[in-house]
Structure formats: C-alpha cells, structure tokens
Amino acid sequence: MIILKVIGGLGNQMFQIAFARMLALEFNEKIYLDRSVYRKYKIRSFSISNLNVGNSIGYIEDVNLSIIDKLYMKVSQEIYHVYQKIVKVLKRNDRIGKMPYELLSKRGLYYNFDVYYYDALKNNNKIKSIYGYFQSEKYFEKHKSRIIEDLKVKTLLTDREQKLLNEIKSCNAVGISMRLGDDYVKSSLLNVCKEDFYYRGMDYIHNKNKDVVFYIFSDCVDRAKELFEFKYPVRYIEGFKDYESLRLLYSCQHFLISNSSFSWWGAYLADNADKIVVAPSKWYTDSKEQPDIYLDYMTLLDV
Secondary structure (H helix, E strand, O other): OEEEEOOOOHHHHHHHHHHHHHHHHHHOOOEEEEOHHHHOOOOOOOOHHHEHHHHHEEEHHHOOOOHHHHHHHHHHHHHHHHHHHHHHHHHOOOOOOHHHHHHHHOOOEEEEOOOOOOOOOOOOOOOEEEEEOOOOHHHOHHHHHHHHHHOOEOOOOOHHHHHHHHHHHOOEEEEEEEOOOHHHHOOOOOOOOOHHHHHHHHHHHHHHOOOEEEEEEEOOHHHHHHHOOOOOOEEEEOOOOHHHHHHHHHOOOEEEEOOOHHHHHHHHOOOOOOOOEEEEOOOOOOOOOOOOOOOOOEEEEOO
16 A cells, blocks of 8 residues: 655645656555644645545545554664755755655655756665655656546535636736745745746747736735736736635636746646646755756746
C-alpha cells in the first residue's frame, strides 16, 4: 500500500498525489491519504476529494496499521524534517541531495522536499510512505495523460461558476494567477513576482494575441485591486472555492503565472496545445540552480 502524508494547499496536494498515482500505477497498489495536518492547518484546506482522483483513493483511518508502522512513519518524518533543516543551515544550499533520497526510498520512504527531480526507486516494501512536495513533471511524465484526467475537478458546477466558465470558454482568455497572501508577500524566500513582472507578462501575451481577455486569479484579490493599475481591462475572479478557481483557471487559453504550485497546475491542466505560459525566471530566491518545476514550453521573464 502507498501512504501519502498530504500537506500544503491544493497545488502542493496535486504534486503529491501525482507522485503517489505514479507509484500506484507502477506497483499496482492503492493510495491511502493521511490528512492529519489539516486538523490544525487553517491557511489551506484539504481539497483532493473534489478531483477525479478522489474516486480511487482511500484514507489512512481505513487501514489497520500496526502501532509500530505508525510510529515508524511518524518518527522517520520528524527526523527527516530536522535533518533537512540542519543540512540547509550547514550547507547554505537548498539541495538536500539525491543520496538521502535513494537510501530512504530503498526502505519504502519516499521523502523529498528538494525542488529537484530524483529517480523514484523500486522496492518491495509492503508500505510505501510519501512525504514531500515532488514538484516536477518528470516524476509522473510516463503517466501524464492519466494523471491530467485524474486531477481535473469532478465536483458539480454551481450556476455562478457555470456562467463564468461559459464566458471564459467563449473568448481568448488569459488566466493571470497571482500569489499575494501574507504568507507570500512577507516571505523573503517566495516573494519574487513584483508588479512589473505582471505588467511585462501581459504585454508579452497581448503582443502575441491582440484579442485576449485577462482574468485575475489570486489568493488575495483585494490586494491585487489595491496594488495594480492595469492598462488592459481585467476581470477579477473572486468568491470561489480553491477547486472551483482551479477549474476556471485551467479553462483559460493562455497563462501568466507566479511561482505558485496552484498557478502551475492551472496552466498545466489546460487543453490548449498552443497555450502560452509565462512564468518568473526564479521560483525561490535561494535556489542555486533552476528547479525542476519548469517546463520546456514556458516563457521565463527575468525577476
């Protein structure tokens, strides 16, 4: 069985479930989710159940795990988290490295918070435990079409969402996905997309397609309205749940995204084969190398 400890917002949850689905398809095993962090984590909610993949997963409370197995996963994850922090301080580098990942993977512990891709190693462990973000298409590219379908939203449309979805699909819509919450703007590690990045990105896409219509998606729409003075007409997307916003976003034709996993998935799931995806040249301020989250067809603007 595959046990995934789910953490973070919807975008991070999707990277984790994509990795878990890849393992499930490779090993022909079922995924069980550990949602325990959401008992206390109030910034983001657990939303995977609103996606198609929700039909094929179980939950850890449905599994009769031994006390030893539970303790083994809990303690190993805590030790890994401490080790990760120590290595980052001592090495002053954002890469924990491939060797720890390989050593743990052979024991059924797929632990990785690095922003770089490492090969997933096969093993015969009864329990395969996943803990990390796994933010790269390279992990699941072999099963790309299946996973794209798995991660589309299944929850029924509300009348309000249906009306806006019809509007988006009827025009050459550009989804501009901004991360503007306090956890982003106050972070020295994350805050790389300033106002100028979005202005330049809009100019780039408009120069390619004069008939585009810009739709603004953000975790803090009020801040977007306060900060920006757009020279193009825009439509703000607000009052929707995270999975509803995701569906509206991936229904757009082109994308201007921030360094956000939610933004990434919105662009990735879009069906338009000719889509333009503009992204920032940095994903984290401390990255010594380019993270493996980038895709070949992305246009990167300097930030």
